[in-house]
Amino acid sequence: MTPFCTVARDGAILVVTMNNPAKLNALVAHAHDEMAGIFNAFEADPELHVAILTGAGRAFCAGSDIAAYVAGTNRPLPPAGGGGLTHNTTLNKPVIAAINGLCMGGGFEIALACDILIADETASFALPEPRVGAAALGGGLIQLARKMPPSHAMKLALTGERIDAAEAYRLGLLAEVVPAGTVVDAAKAIAANMLKGSPLSLRITRRIMKLALAGASAEELDRVELELRAQSMASADFAEGMAAFMDKRRPVFAGK
Template sequence: MSTEDVLFEQRGQVAVITLNRPAKLNAVTQEMSDALVELAQRCNDSDEIRSVVLTGSGRAFSAGSDIRELDKYQSPWAFRNRGDYCDSLKVLRKPIVAAINGYALGGGLETALICDIRLASTTASFAAAEVKLGWIGGGGMSALLAHSIGPSNTAVMLMTGDPIDAERALTWGLVSEVLEPDALLPRALELATTIASRAPIAVETAKANLSAAYNLPLDQAVAYERDLQTICFATQDAVEGRAAFADKRAPRFTRS
C-alpha cells in the first residue's frame, strides 16, 4: 500500500483493517481510499481470509472525507466520478464487522453502514453531518440509513446533521451491540472468528442474499434465496457439514 494511514493485519482467518490517522479523526484522503480499494481486493482474492473487522485508531472510527481535499477536484463531474472509499467496501464478498470506537461522521457513518454487522463503543457517536456544510452524503447515506433505522429517524439525522449517541443508535437499530471501549475490538474479533469458522461459500451467499432481500421484490428475493441454497447444497462443504452432523463432530470446511 502507498500509505501508512491504513493498517492491515491478519489474525487467523480474520483480516483487521484499521483507519490510522488519529490526529485527523481518521478523515479519509484519496491515498487512504486507494489503500482500501487494494485491501478489499486482497481480501476477496484470499481463500485464507474469511471475514473482516474494520475499525479506527484513536478517538474516531472515521470523520468521513478530509474536507480540505474536496476542493482539489477540477469539476463537479470529476467529484461525481471519484474513486470512493465507500464503494471499495461494497465489493467485499467477505462479511465485515465494524468496531465503531468513536466518531462516525458523514462518510465515516456511510462506511459503517456498508459493513454487515456494527458494534459500537459506549464512546461512539453518529452523525450525517454533511447538511451542516451545505451538501448531503453521496455514498448511500439516505438509503442505507433508511434500511437501518426507518424513514423518520433517518430524516432526523439527515435534516439536522446532529449526532446521536451509542445508546440511541442501539435503540434505533443502527448497531447490534454497545460495549465498553476495552471490550469492543475483542468482541468484534470474536464475532468475526465465529463467522470465519462457518462454511465460507455459505457465508458469502448469505451476505449476497441479504443484499437481494433489500433490493428485489419479495417473490424474486425468495426465488433468489432458493437458487443460492441450491448452489450451497451442491458444495463439498455442505457434504462435509452433513457428514459432521452424522458423526457428531465439528465440520472441517475447505471452501470447496
C-alpha cells in the first residue's frame, strides 16, 4: 500500500505532506488511519512541538476520493476523525495548516481542525457536499460556525460555493495569505516564533484556547485555568523562564 503522506522533521517541527498530487491529494481509504498514526506519533515524541500540514502539487486536499464511496471501498473514520485531526481529543500540540491550492470537502474539514490556517494566494475553499447529495459531517460545519461570521458561514455551508484566499482572509478564516510557493516557509516562520516560547506553555495555551473556542462554560474555564496555572508555575520551564528574564538571557526550555 502506497503511503498517502510524507513526513519530514525540521528541528522541533514536523512537516506532514499529503502526497497524492495526481488525484489532488484526494483522501483515499487508508489516508485517515495513516494520518491518525502520524499525529499520534507526533504527540508522543518529546522532541517535536509543532506540526505543519500541507499538500503536494497544486492542492492541499480536494476532499474524499469519491470513487471509493461509489465502489463501496471506503472505511469508517478512525476515532481521531478525518486526517487524524477532526475529532482528535488527545492531541495537545499545535498544528498549522499550510494551504496550497484547492482545499475542498473533507480536505477543508481537516484544515479547519488545525489551530492556525494560512494559505497561498492560489488557494480556494468549499464544502461542496450538498451538491453531490451529501453533507459535511466530518466536523467541518461545526468548525466553520466557530471560525466565520454566522451569516457567511451559513451561506458557504448551504450553497457549497467556493471562495478564494483573499475572501477567506477577509472573513477571518485565515491568519495570513502569502505568495504562491511560499506557504510552507511562512508556516515554518510562524512555528519558529511559537518555539521561542516554552513547549509546555504552548500546550497549556492551546488547551485553554480550544476550550474557549468550543464554548466551554465559565465554570469549566475557571477550573481548568486554576489547574493549569498550578501546573505551569510548578514547571521547570516556568523556573527557567523567570531565571532567564532576570539574567537577561534567552531561556532554554525543556518542555516540562
